[in-house]
Amino acid sequence: MKSLLVLLLFAVPAGAQQFTYRGFAEVQATGYMQPAPQDDGRVWSAALFRVEPAYRPADWLTLSGSFDARVDSAEQVERVWRIDVQDRGLQRPAFSVRHAQATLRKGTLAVDLGKQFVRWGKTDILNPTDRFAPRDFLEVTDADFLAVIGARAQYERGGQSFDVVWVPTFTPSRVPLLEHRWAPLPPQASGSAGFVDLGAAFPQRSQYGARWNVVGPGFEASVSYFDGFNHLPQYTATPLSSRPLIALQRTYAPLRMAGADGAVPLRWFTVKGEAAALFSHSSEADDVVLYIIQLERQSGELSVVAGYAGEVVTANRSLFEFAPDRGLTRAFLGRVGYTIGPTSDVSFEAAVRQNLDGVWLKGQYSKAVGAHWRATLAGAVIGGDERDFIGQYNDNSHVLATLRYSF
């Protein structure tokens, strides 16, 4: 990884024709409507600088990367002078290699090596087959994707493509910090004064997967297989006898997935579906089938996506886990976007559990100013029962203002 980075940096001045970059600097302020039991901070602010260079020294080789520098007021970002590559820390690194990869292409074969994003699935709101896509859930409802370190080979011919992925190093999803308002509280936590983090036990073996995708004139479909680990943790909670504290350790259950997804455009809308059967041979993780069916339509300036995400538990074994993917199932999900003009748009998103125990609604207005600036104002309302995955965040309704300069 280091040698790839060095190669990328030294290659930069050489190629004027085949070099490109993009990036942005962003400041963000979040205001919460009320204090949370474990966190009375109401205003968070953060700044992020990201640069994404890419260089193609030869027809068959492309080097690309993305590098972040960030700071915040809520101490979700480390205060350490180091460049992070693995993205395994509890906090976001202040300086990080977000992704850095070499893409080698020969004919219809492409091989990606390095830290990269691997995205599977076709639906837009939830992707049960997207198993190589850990996320940063420090703020649960605004979760960015994390890249994984590994190799990927894709063979594409005609309307078919075959994708094989090998990931030797595990990258977990980043979970909300204990003592912060987005932390999930295990049942053992009631009445305790706080938590002690015993860290994480990361899996040691490689993960791999394969996906076959077919594009036809009236459909698109794929089947996929994954053998690895759940990037979302389970918590082992142990009350400490000496103090009124709970000791928490994160573990990651082994997981196998058989999945499929498809899209069929019909006269009035596109039907998209995705399903994944997840099997674990851990004694503490559930076997589940996650599925989503959605309808999608764009017309003029309006885009609408609406669907239902479901879950069938085939073996119930888990103790306590942080599982936003399952937390958004048994729910109706939707998104409506409207382009007001060439520089502004508005969107609304919603997730409503079918038993109404959890409701999340978000509205957003965004406007570009000039060639580089964009201002975004968003508001999210969260309500529901504290035992529900969404409802447990009913103290976290917030407004969010973002100002971004892109270059």
Added chain:
Amino acid sequence: MSDRPLSSGHRRSRLHAVTLALALALAAPVLAQDDARKIVEEAQRRTESKSQRYEGLLQVLDGKGKVADKRWLFTRLGSHGQSKAVLRFLAPAEVKGVALLIVNHPDRASDQWMWTPALQRERRIALQDRSTRFFGTDFSFEDLEERDVDQYRYRLLGEEVIDGAACWRIESTPSEKKISQYTKSEVWIRKDTYALAQVESYIKTAVVRRLKYSNFAQQQGIWTGRRLEMSDLRRNSRTILTLEKLEYNMPLKDEDFTLQALRNPV
């Protein structure tokens, strides 16, 4: 005028004249259809090239004036219904890297996929979504397709002068296999160069988009309008596309027009 009755010979020749006139009147639409198709075929033949590349400067203007500038790099391999094209945004900065792959077919609508770097995913643009504006411009996804002569039926409507140039005015109606947001289009083709001068696209009976070509010049033997002005008549907005660094018939590889290649940032 004589009151004298017509002789049988006169009656026969008059009958012949009426029959001929009737036959011509009945045949006129067929002839016009044939002529129109031949004109479009010739226009297509004259613009055929193995490949094309240009940098497009887009100026999006609403009713009040200029709103936004965008820039894309367009590359095409093949011609008309046998072509593939990649359109990659170069500016503004926030959409840099967004790319569209268009696979055109001779007998039906194209296949289109859009790659968004921020999402790290490509998305197929469904047929029924092709009326959507393409990234805030006045071009819809369908307008970015390359038309093929076989996808439409034609009728010659007459002749008109556009920007001082004599043109044929031809109505084109999508064939049954060609799914289109437009009910029909009227196309103006210049008589001197067979270059497209104007296209008006209709939904039912109303003109909804007008595309005007200007600044014509020959590039490697192909007459090309280097300034395209697309007006969305329902929104009262327009987008001016200026073709810069235009080239034809440069060597391009088939493998640069795949979903794999779409993900490549350079």
